[in-house]
Amino acid sequence: MRYYLTVITLLVLIISLGSCRKDFEYTPSTGNLEFSRDTIFLDTVFANIGSSTYSLKVYNRSKEDISIPFIGLEQGETSYYRLNVDGVAGKTFADIPLMAKDSLYIFIETTVNIKDETVNQLLYTDILQFGQGSNSQQIPLVTLVQDAIFLFPESTSDGQKQSVVIGFDNNGNEILSPGFELKTEQLRFTNEKPYIIYGFAVVPKEQKLVIDAGARVYFHDNSGIVVQSEGSISINGTLSTDEQLLENEVIFEGDRLEPEYGDVSGQWEGIRIATGSIDNIINYFTLKNATIGIFAQGESPFSSPTLHIKNSQIYNSSKINLWGKTAVVTAENLVLGSAGNSSLYCNLGGSYSFTHTTIANYWTESYRPSAALTINNFEPNEQNGSTGIDLIKADFKNCIIDGNGDFELSHSSNGINAYNFLFSSCLITANTANIPSGFENLYNFENNENYENSFLNQPLEFVNATQNNFRLKPTSPALDKGDKLFALDVPLDILGTNREELPDLGAYEFTTLE
Numbered sequence: 001m002r003y004y005l006t007v008i009t010l011l012v013l014i015i016s017l018g019s020c021r022k023d024f025e026y027t028p029s030t031g032n033l034e035f036s037r038d039t040i041f042l043d044t045v046f047a048n049i050g051s052s053t054y055s056l057k058v059y060n061r062s063k064e065d066i067s068i069p070f071i072g073l074e075q076g077e078t079s080y081y082r083l084n085v086d087g088v089a090g091k092t093f094a095d096i097p098l099m100a101k102d103s104l105y106i107f108i109e110t111t112v113n114i115k116d117e118t119v120n121q122l123l124y125t126d127i128l129q130f131g132q133g134s135n136s137q138q139i140p141l142v143t144l145v146q147d148a149i150f151l152f153p154e155s156t157s158d159g160q161k162q163s164v165v166i167g168f169d170n171n172g173n174e175i176l177s178p179g180f181e182l183k184t185e186q187l188r189f190t191n192e193k194p195y196i197i198y199g200f201a202v203v204p205k206e207q208k209l210v211i212d213a214g215a216r217v218y219f220h221d222n223s224g225i226v227v228q229s230e231g232s233i234s235i236n237g238t239l240s241t242d243e244q245l246l247e248n249e250v251i252f253e254g255d256r257l258e259p260e261y262g263d264v265s266g267q268w269e270g271i272r273i274a275t276g277s278i279d280n281i282i283n284y285f286t287l288k289n290a291t292i293g294i295f296a297q298g299e300s301p302f303s304s305p306t307l308h309i310k311n312s313q314i315y316n317s318s319k320i321n322l323w324g325k326t327a328v329v330t331a332e333n334l335v336l337g338s339a340g341n342s343s344l345y346c347n348l349g350g351s352y353s354f355t356h357t358t359i360a361n362y363w364t365e366s367y368r369p370s371a372a373l374t375i376n377n378f379e380p381n382e383q384n385g386s387t388g389i390d391l392i393k394a395d396f397k398n399c400i401i402d403g404n405g406d407f408e409l410s411h412s413s414n415g416i417n418a419y420n421f422l423f424s425s426c427l428i429t430a431n432t433a434n435i436p437s438g439f440e441n442l443y444n445f446e447n448n449e450n451y452e453n454s455f456l457n458q459p460l461e462f463v464n465a466t467q468n469n470f471r472l473k474p475t476s477p478a479l480d481k482g483d484k485l486f487a488l489d490v491p492l493d494i495l496g497t498n499r500e501e502l503p504d505l506g507a508y509e510f511t512t513l514e
Contacts (some may be wrong), residue, residue, distance in 0.1 A: 026067035026097055031135035033068070033098075034059040040108055040128070042143040043258045046196060046218075047114040048150075052258050056106045056139060058130070060098040068096040071106070073141075074127035080112045081126050081141055112145040120193055121146045148218075152198035153180040164202045166226050166272060170382055177222070182209060189215045196255050197223050200269070203231040213238040213248045213284070218255035219268035224290070229276025237284025239311070239496050252287045263467075265340060265365065266291050266318030273297060275326075278304040285312040293317045293339075298327035302351045302392055309334055311494050313507075315468040326350045326389050331357055333494040333507045337468035338363040342374040342410075343403075349377045349389030349417060354396050356482070356490050356499075358506035361403035362465040372403040372429075376412035377419050390418035398482040399426045400470075400506040402460050406431040411442035424452040425483040427505050431457065455481065471508045478505040 036057035045051045060066055072092030073079040084107040085093050098104055112124050121144065128139040153162035164179035179200030187207055189195055191214030198220045203209045205228050211217070213236055227233050237250040254267030261267065270290035273280055275297045287293045293314040298306040306327040314321040315337030322329075322336055323345040334357040336343040343361045346352050361372035378388035391413075401408050401423075408429040413419040419442075428445075435443045445451045458477040463469045472478055482503030491500050493509040504510055 025065075027064045029060075029066045029068050029098075029131055029135065031131060031137050032062060033130055033137055034061055035139060037139070039140045039142060042108070042110055042141065044144040044146060045110065045112065045257065046146050046148045046194070046255070047112055049196075049255075050111045051109050051143065054108045056108065056128070057103050058098070058106060059103045060100060063100050065097065065099050068098060068130055070094055070132050071096055071128075071130055074129055079126050080124060081108060081110045083108060083128075108141060110141075110143055112143065114145060114147045119147065146194060148194045148196045150196050150198070151180070151182075151186065151201055153178050161199070164200055164226065166200050166224075167274075179226070182207070188212070189217060191215045194218060196220065197225070200224050200226050203227045203233060205230040207231050209233045211235045211250050213250065215250050217250070217252050219252065220255050221267065222269060224269035225271045227271070227273045227277045227280065229274045231274075231277055233271070233273070233280050233282075235282040235285045237311070239284060243495065246286065248284065250285045252285070252290075254289050263289070263316060265289055265316045270294060270317065273307060275299050278306060280307045282307070282309040283311055285309070287312075287314045288316050290317045292319050292323055293321040295320075295323045295325070296327045296329060297325045298350060300326060300349070300389055302328045304328065305330060313337065313468075313494075315339070320345050323347060324350055324352060327352075329353070331355070332490045334358070335470055335494065335507045337361070337470065338466075340366060340368060342370045343372045344374070346373075346375040346391075346394050348379050348387070349391045351392040352394045354399055355486055356493070356503075356505075356507055357396070357399045358470045358508065359399065359401045359408075360460070360462065360465060360470050361405070361408065363404070364466060368405070371405065371410035372408040373401050374410040375421065377417045378412070378414040386414060388414045388417040391420055392418065394421040396423045396426050397486040398503060398505050399423070400460065400478060401426060402429045404465075405429070407434050411439050413439065413442060421450060422452065423450065423454050425454065425481060425486065425505065427455045427458060427460065427478055427481065429457055453483070470506065472504060472506070472510045474510060474512075476504075476510065479510055481505050
């Protein structure tokens, strides 16, 4: 037995000696590292706001375990960049091991402070160094930084954020959310610097928020604008010369500037226009990626306009692009693109007039429960009944109502309140085999009192509907179908092209320059 124990002990000792490596004996790297990128471009960020995290992968392609003597930022501790190397945060690192045929991740972030108040944007750079001396390898870091004006709720004495009323629930109770009232000196947004809003910015009663051409306004999560009763908003964009830059257009969107957020819906809440707010005017305006783009509430009698919007586009809202509730809304050259519910919701009566408007919902992110255009004159109430208000008019002239569903027009009338509507020279996607029961009279497309010179179920052939590009292709059936009388009221399309001679349907007039 003792013999066997001795043999086993010797075998264990031999195995353990044989399995010993020269652990932690690394060869210093000699500048032969490889990288997943040769330059790190951190997308545009706002001053004093942290960027997303970007990664760099470092490869050791050799057969030897190596040690990287130095990894760090050229500007050292003064750099606005931050590093994380294999789970350790810092700005400089020494003697980082990297096994043969292995790799490691480096994560990079930045928060840049623009100290010069005369500078609105700058290109901030640094160098990420690997090794030193003749064996040094370098990866440039590049970030475009924009200065901005930040608007946000202040904290109360007990450390809570200011709250404001953003609406009312079905029982008439106030809905509160973090926010603030705009002060007198904040009631004009210029194009000198972008604005970033945290929480709901409220336009007070008897005040007007004026937004200049070319202004850019970015909204944080759960943020938006509320126009109170007797307050108003005036968005004064003008026609741009560059269709890509839209340099004179006013643009509202979320505050995540990374490309991957460019088409993410629901990043911010939208604009809410309260009952009693009138004469809201919007021109040359783009609103995208909100929850509800614009929610405009009015009241009967319909003596004053709630909202007049023209030469504008609203798209990629997670719920509704434009929601008018008992409102008076007029629109010209308006594009209402894809949304998670309806592109346009004319709700609980009101008075609506849309001329040369493109309503086209090609939503693909999830199931869409509603038509591109939804109209009704009633809604359920808390008493298990319904509330009805007259639909004075819902006129659509030289418009497009389309989408990736087979029925993109929804009517609902309680049969008690007025329900007046007209589609004149419009192209409508509506599968007549699926007309909702009980509302057949509202879908009588042969009735010229409601559907005058309208066209059903023709493929529109947009340039790229899934990307909310609703310009027309040369083969589109919407070409030359418009009524000239309506075109005379809106002689230029959304891009400034004259449409008087042979008007196309929708907001865009086809040109061969496309």
